[in-house]
Amino acid sequence: MASAPWIDPLPLPHRGSNPEAAVGENNSKETQNSAVHSAIARAKQEWECTVDALTQVVCVIDGARNVVRANRAIETWCLGRVREVQGRNLHQLLHPRCDARSCAFSAELDEAWSALLAGGAADFEVRDPILERVLSVTLRAMTPTVQDGAERPTADLAVIVLSDITELHNIHADLEAMNEQLETRIEARTRELNASRDELSALSTQLMTAQEHERKRIAQELHDSIGQSMSAIKYSLERAVAIFQGEGMHAATELLKTTIVRVQQTLESTRSIAMNLRPSLLDDLGAVSAVAWFCREFNEVYAPIRIHTDLAVTDASVPESLATPIFRTVQETLNNVARHARASNVFVSMQSTDCELSLEVSDDGVGFDPTDLRGASADGGHGLRGLRERASKTGGTFSLRSRRGCGTVVRVGWPVAHARSKAESASQTGFTLLELLVVMVIIGILAGFVAPRYFMQVGKSQVKAARAQIDSFDKALDQYRVDMGRYPTTEEGLAGLMGSPPGEPGWAGPYLKKAVPLDPWGHPYVYVSPGEHSEVDIVSYGKDGQPGGTGESADVTNW
Numbered sequence: 001m002a003s004a005p006w007i008d009p010l011p012l013p014h015r016g017s018n019p020e021a022a023v024g025e026n027n028s029k030e031t032q033n034s035a036v037h038s039a040i041a042r043a044k045q046e047w048e049c050t051v052d053a054l055t056q057v058v059c060v061i062d063g064a065r066n067v068v069r070a071n072r073a074i075e076t077w078c079l080g081r082v083r084e085v086q087g088r089n090l091h092q093l094l095h096p097r098c099d100a101r102s103c104a105f106s107a108e109l110d111e112a113w114s115a116l117l118a119g120g121a122a123d124f125e126v127r128d129p130i131l132e133r134v135l136s137v138t139l140r141a142m143t144p145t146v147q148d149g150a151e152r153p154t155a156d157l158a159v160i161v162l163s164d165i166t167e168l169h170n171i172h173a174d175l176e177a178m179n180e181q182l183e184t185r186i187e188a189r190t191r192e193l194n195a196s197r198d199e200l201s202a203l204s205t206q207l208m209t210a211q212e213h214e215r216k217r218i219a220q221e222l223h224d225s226i227g228q229s230m231s232a233i234k235y236s237l238e239r240a241v242a243i244f245q246g247e248g249m250h251a252a253t254e255l256l257k258t259t260i261v262r263v264q265q266t267l268e269s270t271r272s273i274a275m276n277l278r279p280s281l282l283d284d285l286g287a288v289s290a291v292a293w294f295c296r297e298f299n300e301v302y303a304p305i306r307i308h309t310d311l312a313v314t315d316a317s318v319p320e321s322l323a324t325p326i327f328r329t330v331q332e333t334l335n336n337v338a339r340h341a342r343a344s345n346v347f348v349s350m351q352s353t354d355c356e357l358s359l360e361v362s363d364d365g366v367g368f369d370p371t372d373l374r375g376a377s378a379d380g381g382h383g384l385r386g387l388r389e390r391a392s393k394t395g396g397t398f399s400l401r402s403r404r405g406c407g408t409v410v411r412v413g414w415p416v417a418h419a420r421s422k423a424e425s426a427s428q429t430g431f432t433l434l435e436l437l438v439v440m441v442i443i444g445i446l447a448g449f450v451a452p453r454y455f456m457q458v459g460k461s462q463v464k465a466a467r468a469q470i471d472s473f474d475k476a477l478d479q480y481r482v483d484m485g486r487y488p489t490t491e492e493g494l495a496g497l498m499g500s501p502p503g504e505p506g507w508a509g510p511y512l513k514k515a516v517p518l519d520p521w522g523h524p525y526v527y528v529s530p531g532e533h534s535e536v537d538i539v540s541y542g543k544d545g546q547p548g549g550t551g552e553s554a555d556v557t558n559w
């Protein structure tokens with residue numbers, strides 16, 4: 001290796017000379033001197049090698065910011081030959097043809113120099129547009145030297161260390177972007193959660209009111225029909241007893257016959273009330289039969305409205321979980337037609353395709369403006385809102401079309417696969433909550449991690465870069481898991497973060513901003529899932545690319 005001029009050659013009298021020449025002088029002091037000189041030469045070479053091995057530019061500069069010495073990194077940074085840069089101004093060396101008066105680096109360097117003279121810290125970071133690097137600059141006064149037994153600072157000289165932290169800077173920017181993205185997602189989720197909480201509380205209030213209404217209605221019905229009939233039956237039976245005792249058997253028989261008719265009517269009333277509360281047909285035969293029965297009833301009670309039915313579905317083809325929602329939808333929509341529509345015709349249709357089961361109730365009545373329903377107060381109608389809620393809870397899609405003077409159409413469609421697998425929908429709800437939790441944990445980790453960690457003084461920048469990259473994989477993998485419910489397999493590897501596995505609709509990547517990088521030493525990261533040390537293991541084997549090792553060759557891992 002060529003000798004670097006980090007330490008000037010000392011003016012040694014016999015440096016490199018023939019030792020036999022010294023013998024002639026016969027001077028023991030000479031021999032001593034020679035040993036000292038070779039020790040110094042060895043130390044000098046060791047020191048040169050050490051400083052030249054650094055990837056950072058290390059220079060000694062004087063008060064005019066001129067380079068007194070520089071290490072070999074000046075060549076790897078393409079700033080010139082080591083010997084040629086001596087005596088040149090550092091700023092001009094870094095920025096040939098740059099006007100120091102308008103240069104951020106130059107201004108920062110001057111400021112740091114003043115801080116150094118004042119005895120303060122003199123470190124700064126600067127994005128250098130000319131070198132196209134982000135630089136971390138450390139400036140230190142030369143250590144005091146001992147001369148004549150007294151400690152004196154070396155006059156007007158300082159050591160400056162320039163480290164290239166571009167990669168770390170970019171990783172930090174990526175992490176910040178990811179952080180921001182996560183925060184946006186959390187905000188959106190929180191908004192959704194708040195909205196569903198409000199909806200839930202409105203619905204529970206409505207539920208209580210609806211229950212109260214229902215109790216009142218049943219009480220009224222019992223009072224008006226059964227109660228009154230039973231009073232009449234009791235009265236008739238008492239009269240029959242009196243007649244039996246007074247006028248004899250024959251006279252009482254007539255009265256008992258009319259009482260039996262009344263009991264029969266009461267029985268029918270009871271059946272009818274029970275049927276409306278929950279038609280036994282629904283349990284005995286199924287939804288389609290119950291709907292057909294309800295339509296017939298409706299036809300009898302509201303004779304002026306003609307009802308047309310097209311029930312092209314069999315009881316057996318309706319999943320059990322949909323029987324009640326279908327019946328309640330027909331009940332509520334037909335009641336609405338009777339109460340609000342002033343319609344002449346109403347159409348009830350049930351259809352089934354390979355993927356959907358649909359129910360549609362339409363009328364040719366007065367219609368209404370559906371936007372009026374939005375923001376309706378708690379004492380407004382609950383029927384349609386309940387139907388919408390019931391549809392969404394059972395995986396269906398509710399739609400309402402109405403316009404003043406143009407009738408009303410209510411339609412609910414249930415995807416058949418969804419209806420068959422309610423467990424699936426339950427697991428999805430849980431997943432949303434899990435997602436929220438994971439995202440919150442990630443934010444917590446990032447908050448404590450990013451700021452202090454990434455702008456620490458750069459020492460072993462490659463090890464740090466590897467660690468930071470592994471951390472960014474970790475975050476990305478957590479997001480992947482939020483979406484997919486699992487980590488990529490060992491076979492899928494980290495590449496799974498960038499491309500969707502076939503047939504996995506949950507994948508919402510890419511989860512990294514750029515393609516999966518090699519580690520800072522040019523080796524691929526090793527990814528194992530499930531991992532031996534944590535849920536997944538990510539390893540860079542360091543500079544040597546082999547497991548184990550120390551210093552820069554040590555493994556960098558995520559556990």
Ligand SMILES: Nc1ncnc2c1ncn2[C@@H]1O[C@H](COP(=O)(O)OP(=O)(O)OP(=O)(O)O)[C@@H](O)[C@H]1O
Nearest residue numbers: 336337340341365366367368381382383384385408
């Ligand atoms: N078929 C229809 N024709 C005309 N207007 C309708 C029809 N269906 C609903 N509406 C209008 O929409 C409003 C809301 O209906 P919704 O079923 O939610 O409540 P409601 O029937 O008034 O009360 P509830 O159903 O709670 O007893 C009704 O008050 C009515 O103005």
Ligand SMILES: [Mg+2]
Nearest residue numbers: 336381383384
């Ligand atoms: Mg209603």
Ligand SMILES: [Zn+2]
Nearest residue numbers: 095098103105
């Ligand atoms: Zn400049």
